[in-house]
Amino acid sequence: MTTSxxxxxxxxxxxxxxxxxxxxxxKRGAAEDPEFxxxxxxxxxxxxxxxxxxxxxxxxxxxxxxxxDPSRLAVATGMARCVVVFRALAQGQFARFGQGPRLPxxxxxxxxxxxxxxxxxxxxFSMRCMRHLHETGVSRDTYKAVxxxxxxxxxxxxxxxxxxxxxxPEAYDEARWIVEPHRLYDxxxxxxxxxxxxxxxxxxxxxLPNTPVYLLGATxxxxxxxxxxxxxxxxxxxxxxxxxxxxLYEMAEVTPGDVDVLQSYENFTGxxxxxxxxxxxxxxxxxxxxxxxxxxxxxxxxxxxxxSGGNLxxxxxxxxxxxxxxxxxxxxxxxxxVSGARVSMVTSGPMVxxxxxxxFGSEEVL
Amino acid sequence: MNAAANxxxxxxxxxxxxxxxxxxxxxxxxxxxxxxxQRCTACRGWxxxxxxxxxxxxxFDLDWAETEAAGRIFSWERVWHPxxxxxxxxxxxxxxxxxxxxxxxxxxxxxLLGDPHQPVPIGGxxxxxxxxxxDGEPPYTLLQWQLTG
Ligand SMILES: [Zn+2]
Numbered sequence: 001m002t003t004s005x006x007x008x009x010x011x012x013x014x015x016x017x018x019x020x021x022x023x024x025x026x027k028r029g030a031a032e033d034p035e036f037x038x039x040x041x042x043x044x045x046x047x048x049x050x051x052x053x054x055x056x057x058x059x060x061x062x063x064x065x066x067x068x069d070p071s072r073l074a075v076a077t078g079m080a081r082c083v084v085v086f087r088a089l090a091q092g093q094f095a096r097f098g099q100g101p102r103l104p105x106x107x108x109x110x111x112x113x114x115x116x117x118x119x120x121x122x123x124x125f126s127m128r129c130m131r132h133l134h135e136t137g138v139s140r141d142t143y144k145a146v147x148x149x150x151x152x153x154x155x156x157x158x159x160x161x162x163x164x165x166x167x168x169p170e171a172y173d174e175a176r177w178i179v180e181p182h183r184l185y186d187x188x189x190x191x192x193x194x195x196x197x198x199x200x201x202x203x204x205x206x207x208l209p210n211t212p213v214y215l216l217g218a219t220x221x222x223x224x225x226x227x228x229x230x231x232x233x234x235x236x237x238x239x240x241x242x243x244x245x246x247x248l249y250e251m252a253e254v255t256p257g258d259v260d261v262l263q264s265y266e267n268f269t270g271x272x273x274x275x276x277x278x279x280x281x282x283x284x285x286x287x288x289x290x291x292x293x294x295x296x297x298x299x300x301x302x303x304x305x306x307x308s309g310g311n312l313x314x315x316x317x318x319x320x321x322x323x324x325x326x327x328x329x330x331x332x333x334x335x336x337x338v339s340g341a342r343v344s345m346v347t348s349g350p351m352v353x354x355x356x357x358x359x360f361g362s363e364e365v366l
Numbered sequence: 367m368n369a370a371a372n373x374x375x376x377x378x379x380x381x382x383x384x385x386x387x388x389x390x391x392x393x394x395x396x397x398x399x400x401x402x403x404q405r406c407t408a409c410r411g412w413x414x415x416x417x418x419x420x421x422x423x424x425x426f427d428l429d430w431a432e433t434e435a436a437g438r439i440f441s442w443e444r445v446w447h448p449x450x451x452x453x454x455x456x457x458x459x460x461x462x463x464x465x466x467x468x469x470x471x472x473x474x475x476x477x478l479l480g481d482p483h484q485p486v487p488i489g490g491x492x493x494x495x496x497x498x499x500x501d502g503e504p505p506y507t508l509l510q511w512q513l514t515g
Contacts, residue, residue, distance in 0.1 A: 102451070103379045104503075111381035111389075112415055113475045115508055117374050118461045120449040127463055131441035134488045177446040177458075229415030231463050232473050236441070 010251050013366045016205035016212040019050025020324040022195040025161050025315035031090050031192035038194035039088035046196040051209040052082060057198070059083035081200065087320040088194035112230045121267060122187060125351045126179040129270030132237035133181060136284035138277075140181055142291040143269035144172055146305065147185045147312060149296035150266065154309030157335035161191055162313035186269040188311035195320045197327065213330040216343070216361045217252030219244045222353035239274035239350030244357055249280075252343075252359040256280040259359070260341040261304045261329045263322035264350075266311045271350030276303070279347060279357070298336035307336040322346050323358070330362050373477050373497060373510055374459060377452030380502050389416045391430040396507035399496050403469050405431040414472035433469045435494025435509060440465040440473055442486040458482045464492055464511055479512040491515060 023033075023041045031038060047054040059080030106114050113119065118127070132138065151167035154160035167185055175184035205212035222240045226233050235242060249255060256279060264272045273291060276282065281303055282290040290302065298304035308314045308325035315321050326344040328334040342365050348356040383390045395402030404416045408425035412433070419426055441463040448454050460478040465471045478486060479495060492511040499506050 101379060105382040106379040107382040107384045108389075109415055110379070111384075114379045115374075115381050115506075116461055116475055116477050117378060117445060117450070117453060117459055118443075118475055119379075122447070123443065123445055123449070123461065126443045127441050127461070130443055131463075131488070134441070177444070179446065180444040225421065228421075229417070230473065231441075231475060232414055236473075 011218055012216050012251060012253065013202055013214050015199050015215045016202045017197050017215070017327045017360070018052070018200045018205045018208045018210055018212065019046045019048070019198040020196070020327050021045025021047075021049050022159065022315075022317070022321065022324065023193050025159055025191055025193040025317070025321075027161060028190040028192060029090075033090070035088045035090035035194075038090060038192070039086050039196070042088065042194035042196040043084050043086055046084065046086075046198050049210065050198040050200075052198065052200075056082045057084045061085045062087070081204065083199045084196055085199065085320070085323075086194065086196035087318050089317065090192045109229050122179045122182060125268050125271060126182050127231060128237055128351050129268065129274070130181055132270065132274055135237050136277075136287070138273060138284055138287045142273045142287055143181070143186050144169065145291050145293045145296055146266065146269040146272045147172055148293050149301075150306045150310050150312035150314075151185070152293070152297055153307050153336045154313035157308050157314055159335075160309040160314040161189060162309060167313075181270060182268050185312070188267055189313075189316045191316045193315055193317060195315075195317045195324055197320070197324055211331045212363060213327045213344075213360050214363070214366060216254065216359040216365070217248050217250075218356065218358040219248045219251065220354050220356040222355060226353040237274070239271050239278055239347075240353055240355040241275055241278035241347065241350070241357065244355060245279045248357050248359060252361070254343050254359060254361075254365070258343045258365075259303075259345045260343050261298070261307060261326070261338040262345050262347070263306055263308075263310065263326045264347045265319040265322060266306065267349055267351070269312075272305075275347045275350045276305075279345070298334075298338050304336070304338050307334055307338065319346075319348055326358075326360050330360055371497075372499070373479060373508075375452050375456055376501075378450060380499070381506055381508075382504070388418065392416065393506065395430070395432070396496065396509060397498075397505065399507075400432050401435040401494060401509065402430040403433050403466070403472060404428055405469075412466075412469040412472050414469075414474065433466060435496075436468075436514075437464040437466040437474075437492055437494075437511075439463070439478075439486060439488050439490045439492055439511075441488060442478065444482065444486075460484075460486060462486070462492070462511055474509065476509050476511045479510050487513075 154162040295302040296305040329341045342362045406420040407427040409423040462478045497508040
């Protein structure tokens, strides 16, 4: 974090993404390589994309579950000249998410929920989403639009695990419930693979081959008592962005209307809808009209969303694939490019604490 | 409030008091058919789950007080996809988040008894049902809910 001439703490324009890369993305358990080899391959690919020797990398940030943390990363760029952010997953080799614990007994906070059969992320988050639907009158049709848009975008993305598997509205409706209000295609996948991106100081990025993609802003945090135990957060029906979103726009010096394309982390589609609302793209009252399939698809939609297919249909790389797609939109090499995109946003794992978000921009918005 | 038969099958993780003793009064209360919730001696506020400090007035002088096991449904979900082997053959079940208006609207998680396919009204009044599990090691009691009226 640096301090600008005006004295405010800001990240704007200090760091840039110089390169991105990923391995093949696989269905869960299908990767041939060990997890660490996947990570190394993704890092080498990103370094090659950035036009740097991987030996130049002098900082590492392992990208954590449900959080993109470009702010920590940008701090790191103050101390390191070339940081790689990476995530590797080989879920056949390590424990899966989404499975209940096989324990005879639990204590502390899990003891207030697990004996009642509330133990997976889907079960934890669906409770919040159901309350949100009730409080706002937002329709589940918005969930469907988010899901169909992701699958639509994956059809143009050869990297996507769901490439070649278009999801029809009928198939969405007929899919089984996981936990009401979420059906099967409202839930993220579980995948194997690895992804990486290279962050350098802005002035260094200008000497490298790719179009620099500048970090305009990034915030991390939560609302007051967002982590209150046992579903007692005072603001319960939120994705936890109500305080972060204004700070992000302030730092990035843009408004929601300036954002050309959005990548919003989908653990579950209900959380995406809340994230979009909390970032000011529509009010809850407008959501049913604004969050339609037509509005959410590139290139012509009002708010192109998850344009690589995201966690639902490209690959569940804990959202790092969403950051990479946000970068590609500015560079113009997205599989579903939004023409002339200059401001590109990412929001992280909704309904978690801390949450995070980031805005990237092209040279002309600096 | 009658004792309930086991609502969900055996084999799910059993609740055990935390080793630091923070929530022992809660579990002892349930065993004797009482709902005890943490209450601040200084500001009289209720809070759940238990904490070492009052999150309102920052007093460490927290006590436990009995409150009626009655409230309103704040949110709910119907679980169809089992994530635990004990539930593999069970079919759908209802989890409710119940707020207690008489105790600063603290919220508790439990199951809604009755037909798992029933419509669930947010705001609907519910009463607690103590589900004793004497075979637990150690024995324990769950607090379940059913719609009233
Ligand atoms: Zn107090």
